[in-house]
Amino acid sequence: MTIGPGRIALVGLLGLASAMGIGRFAFTPMLPLMQAAGQLSLPQASALAGANYLGYLAGALACTVWTPAPLRAARTGLAAVALLTLGMALTTLYPLWLALRFGAGVASAYVLVGVSAWAVPALAAAGHARRAGLVFAGVGTGIALAGLGGLGAGIAGWAPAPTWALLGAVAAAVALGVHLALPHLAGDAARAAASGRGLGPDGWRLVVCYGAFGFGYIIPATFLPALARQQVADPALFGWVWPAFGAAAALSTLLAARWAGRLAPRRLWALGQGVMALGLALAAGWPTLAGLLACAVCVGGTFMVMTMAAMQEARRSAGERAPRLMAAMTAAFAAGQLAGPFSVGLFGSDPARALALAQWAAAALLAGGAIILWPDLTRSPA
Template structure:
């Protein structure tokens, strides 16, 4: 008597909470390490490699160029290839993290590695969100998606704690990046457990199509996604560019500013960066609850205004108070602003939510690319970041104005 062959798939994760936690882990790796570990280790990198602020700014911006490219690429990934593409670029993220442990690398290699890390984080951010959120039931999606996005704050906190621990033990940035990469490896095994089953993936006869046809389909989808909401989407995207521009000055240079201003406090920069991560993790669910009461647009306006105030605090208060206030407000606001913006734009045309989220992410990445370059240019020979913080704060205030206009535009079209 013949028996049916056993399924080759022996490792499957179906529990929704577990899937959300894997999503959290993924964002902690590709965002917390792939993007923000650079911020935590930047003072040590600059000291060990004797890098100027200008070079440090370009290393940050090249990563944000990669993030922009990654967000653009993610918009073209077919639904049936979401998991495969996610696994590939998550692997790239982990490998590029570990590569920074190689001693005596040329600056060109640093730029290439940080560019690839940025591409990986952009693609994995969008595709992991798509894969995880689509795996959740309608009843639990709002709660568990918040758990997934908490991975950004967890990653920032982990980057601060890991850097702090290894610096205390006498190691430097190279060992920090190596340990971060090694601690990320179990993620690849966990992603294998949530891969879609063959029955849930698209296997039609039109599985393969030409690059030209993909582009034509993308143009058609883009037109259908924005039709009737072009002005509103433009206003929201413009405000999101300014949001990316505004927050990135602190998100890149906070530990460096702490080393400058709080030189008598050991590891003040890492404590400040840890505060950012903890506040991101704890407060993002709070803004979701607030949005249910006063609306997402009003919540976004309030968060943007609060973040603008935070940019000015290191200018108003020169010592520890200004920097700690900036860190706390940055952590309070930035993940909430991301969450609110993405929810607003995807709900403008739910049938094209992935495409609209990709457009918004491109806008945010553009602001993040410009921000460090402007800040470095304004810092001058004395590496004074006050001018950059002022411009960031003013940009956020302009963003608030655009959001008020956006709110009025949306009310008129309803």
């Protein structure tokens, strides 16, 4: 069954919105609600975030070793995200929360690898490569909608459980819709099997840079709403930080696909890392609500552009081996972001100082990744 580029882009957008906006990042806007309800301490929150990151790493590693058929990975991953998110509403047992968020991380990795490995080459083959911006705008769209849900729940005084249930119901609707819309392609498994070769030196360079990106962005992605809550206690104000992050992420991929189409993917990736490093420096050196909003725009406005550019570069440089390279890059990203929250504790017991130092360290890693990418900008396509 052949589907048009418009449906490919829409299915990809919805899949990534649910998998990443809910399966991966819903905990960020939910954290202030759960803290206000007395359900989590800061160490417990860090461990719960870390469980999701660890699951994401485990899922990406599994995709690297046993490269899944892309469409099957997307379908099963989205169904798992819905069930595991609904589970968060059905229990208050912390060990079960750890297991549920770990599982959601695994499922999200499968969806990202599956959707990227299917949609990016399908759009390119149809002559609509720029519509990849719409696909990756799904992540920012999901983050923004989940953030608005957390904002509305905070203003209305909802308990965490019904908010988790609402997010799970949305994820279930998306999983059903995507399952019905995705084609059943006989060549799906064949393409997955064809990707099981080595990555090569250039592939490993991309893996290292993507891992630095994962560490660099995760501090604001985890703690921005909580940092904003320290500045302004009113959820009607601090609650806008995460929707702003998601809106910037969604718009950035659309603008990048439209206006930066002539840039090589590596150039776009390297420039994005520079802007993200600037945002982290602003948050660390100017820890006010305005500085945090500026950081949200800089980080939110680049992290999906870099993801899109990195997946496009993987497809361009690896060809049939792209699914395996995408999975290896995702695993490196997951390892970097897993280290991020735990690294905060290495910078001392004062939370404000520790977070500021972690942000400076993240900015330095991002700048280093951009420098590594920069010499490859003019390399001729493989």
